[in-house]
Amino acid sequence: DASDIEKGTHPHYMLKEIDEQPLVMRKIIQKYQDNDGELAIDGTIIDAIKAADRIYIIAAGTSYHAGLIGKQLIESMAKIPVEVHISSEFGYNMPLLSEKPLFVFISQSGETADSRAVLVQVKEMGHPALTITNVPGSTLSREADFTLLLHAGPEIAVASTKAYTAQLAVLAIVAEVAAKSRGVEIGFDLVKELGIVANAMEVLCDLKEIIEHIAREFLTVTRNAFFIGRAVDYYVSLEAALKLKEISYIQAEGFAGGELKHGTIALIEEGTPVIALSTQEKVNLSIRGNVKEVAARGAYPCIISMKGLEQDEDSFVLPAVHEQLTPLISVIPLQLLAYYAALHRGCDVDKPRNLAKSVTVE
Numbered sequence: 001d002a003s004d005i006e007k008g009t010h011p012h013y014m015l016k017e018i019d020e021q022p023l024v025m026r027k028i029i030q031k032y033q034d035n036d037g038e039l040a041i042d043g044t045i046i047d048a049i050k051a052a053d054r055i056y057i058i059a060a061g062t063s064y065h066a067g068l069i070g071k072q073l074i075e076s077m078a079k080i081p082v083e084v085h086i087s088s089e090f091g092y093n094m095p096l097l098s099e100k101p102l103f104v105f106i107s108q109s110g111e112t113a114d115s116r117a118v119l120v121q122v123k124e125m126g127h128p129a130l131t132i133t134n135v136p137g138s139t140l141s142r143e144a145d146f147t148l149l150l151h152a153g154p155e156i157a158v159a160s161t162k163a164y165t166a167q168l169a170v171l172a173i174v175a176e177v178a179a180k181s182r183g184v185e186i187g188f189d190l191v192k193e194l195g196i197v198a199n200a201m202e203v204l205c206d207l208k209e210i211i212e213h214i215a216r217e218f219l220t221v222t223r224n225a226f227f228i229g230r231a232v233d234y235y236v237s238l239e240a241a242l243k244l245k246e247i248s249y250i251q252a253e254g255f256a257g258g259e260l261k262h263g264t265i266a267l268i269e270e271g272t273p274v275i276a277l278s279t280q281e282k283v284n285l286s287i288r289g290n291v292k293e294v295a296a297r298g299a300y301p302c303i304i305s306m307k308g309l310e311q312d313e314d315s316f317v318l319p320a321v322h323e324q325l326t327p328l329i330s331v332i333p334l335q336l337l338a339y340y341a342a343l344h345r346g347c348d349v350d351k352p353r354n355l356a357k358s359v360t361v362e
């Protein structure tokens with residue numbers, strides 16, 4: 001049927017969309033470059049960012065996880081304070097707003113009702129809003145003052161993959177352009193580094209067999225699984241856990257490495273899979289310390305590290321990319337891990353139970 005044609009040689013949309021990530025990365029680099037090869041966004045958006053004293057990112061699900069990383073990118077590169085809020089909670093736990101807030105809505109579909117409710121509220125208060133979305137003409141795009149597109153192409157699988165990495169890339173570009181407009185030096189060439197990311201993504205997409213093997217070994221029969229990380233790896237752990245629970249129904253959680261001892265380590269039993277990420281030099285030793293703690297209590301550890309930080313016991317080594325951009329590539333083996341876990345457990349990868357691609361009810 002028609003969907004078989006669209007999927008091409010891929011058995012599932014999710015796998016197709018995972019494989020499209022290097023291409024999407026290159027498309028984004030191209031779409032966001034001006035004639036001189038400089039990264040650029042619309043001048044009116046730059047003015048809105050320059051006028052803001054604080055950015056409020058509003059999103060749900062995977063887009064919220066992208067927002068957490070966006071906060072780090074914008075704060076470290078452009079030196080603008082950023083808060084990240086789950087859209088469904090914003091109305092109940094409204095933060096004290098700064099004098100000149102700029103609201104940034106991150107939404108693959110541009111249709112999420114929870115996010116739209118916040119946009120309506122924000123517009124009533126008279127604040128400016130920017131939507132970052134994959135769908136031109138979507139509700140959130142039409143109703144916000146400004147839009148930035150992901151250029152990821154249609155995402156069909158319920159579990160979001162290429163939209164997440166596209167969101168990270170566009171957020172990095174926003175951070176770089178904002179920094180430039182404020183005269184802040186970021187200290188690296190983002191165009192070049194995103195090119196390196198695209199190449200690394202390609203390498204990772206060719207290593208599926210290793211990930212399938214890890215999924216088979218760690219995730220075929222388990223009822224739960226934990227992802228741990230520190231610094232930006234913690235945020236990627238949250239996304240990895242969401243991917244795994246969405247499509248394989250394994251109870252999965254992402255934890256900050258240092259928080260384990262404050263309660264969650266009680267969950268570790270003989271054979272509990274613990275997947276640890278290590279992409280940042282500053283936390284490489286401490287996350288490995290956490291792995292030792294859980295392994296001593298019977299956990300099966302699987303360490304995924306960045307080239308240059310790897311040790312003999314690691315299960316998978318990621319190609320090196322700029323330390324600020326590691327989430328763009330560390331998430332790929334974790335997306336694949338979720339995919340193969342779901343596949344081996346006989347789950348419907350593209351259409352998991354109880355979930356919808358875009359949730360247009362509150």
Ligand code: G6P
Binds near residue numbers: 112359
């Ligand atoms: C649904 C999807 C998730 C997605 C979330 C936010 O729950 O199943 O994959 O992350 O909505 O969607 P959005 O389109 O706003 O990014």
